[in-house]
Amino acid sequence: MYNVIVKVKVRNKIYNIYLQNVASDLNLNDRVVVQTEHGIELGLVYRYIFIKKNKNISYQNKVLTQILRKATKHDEEVYINNQEKAIKIRSMVKLVIEKHNLYVKLIYMYYVLDCSKLFLYYVSNKRIDFRSLVKRLGVILKTKIQMVQIGVRDETKIIGGIGICGQILCCKRFLSKFNSVTINMIKDQHMFLNINKLSGFCNRLKCCISYEQCKKI
Numbered sequence: 001m002y003n004v005i006v007k008v009k010v011r012n013k014i015y016n017i018y019l020q021n022v023a024s025d026l027n028l029n030d031r032v033v034v035q036t037e038h039g040i041e042l043g044l045v046y047r048y049i050f051i052k053k054n055k056n057i058s059y060q061n062k063v064l065t066q067i068l069r070k071a072t073k074h075d076e077e078v079y080i081n082n083q084e085k086a087i088k089i090r091s092m093v094k095l096v097i098e099k100h101n102l103y104v105k106l107i108y109m110y111y112v113l114d115c116s117k118l119f120l121y122y123v124s125n126k127r128i129d130f131r132s133l134v135k136r137l138g139v140i141l142k143t144k145i146q147m148v149q150i151g152v153r154d155e156t157k158i159i160g161g162i163g164i165c166g167q168i169l170c171c172k173r174f175l176s177k178f179n180s181v182t183i184n185m186i187k188d189q190h191m192f193l194n195i196n197k198l199s200g201f202c203n204r205l206k207c208c209i210s211y212e213q214c215k216k217i
Helices: 073-099 130-143 152-159 183-188 207-216
Strands: 002-010 013-022 031-036 039-051 065-071 107-110 119-125 144-149
Touching: 002 031, 013 031, 013 065, 013 073, 031 073, 073 130, 107 152, 119 152, 130 144, 130 152, 183 207
Parallel strands: 119 144
Antiparallel strands: 002 013, 002 039, 031 039, 031 065, 107 119
C-alpha cells in the first residue's frame, strides 16, 4: 500500500491528486473520470508518483478534485459525443451572441461529462454583462451556461500550433501555467532585442526565454 500523487490532465490543465492508502492500478495514459471544480470530467493519467506511507509530504488534496473511477468505453463515447455536440451548436451560440450585441471572440466550448454544464471560453477587451445571454442560452440548450474570460496566452494554449523550433507549442504540449517573461531576461541572455522575432503566436514574449533564464540562475 502506498500514498500516491497522480497527475491527471483534463483538457489543458494538470491536476495533482493525492490518494492515501491506495494500491494504485493506474497506468500512464489511462483514461479516468474525475471530479473537478467544473464538474465531472474525463482526464488522462499524465504521471504518477508513489510515496512511502511514512514519508512526510506537504501536499494536500483539494476536496473538489478527485478520481472517481477508471473511464469505461461508455464514458469515452459520451466524451466524444459531447465534443461533437459542442461543435454542432457553435454557430448557433455565436449567432445568439451577435443578436445580444456582445462583441466577444468565442474561442472554445465544452460540456462536462454529464452535460450538466456548458463552458464558453472567450476573449474580450472589457468586462461584459452576460446575464441575458446566459439565460437565453440556458433555455435553448437546457443546461447551465458558464462564461469564462481568458487572455491571449490562454487562447493560444487552447488553439495550439507549431513553433519555429518545429515542435508543438509548449503551452499546448505541457505547460500547466504561464510564468512571467520580461525584457530583462532577454538582456541578461545577451540576445538581440527584436520583439517581433522573440514574440510567440500570442504576440507575447516566448515562454522558452524563461527556460534559459532558469538555467542561467
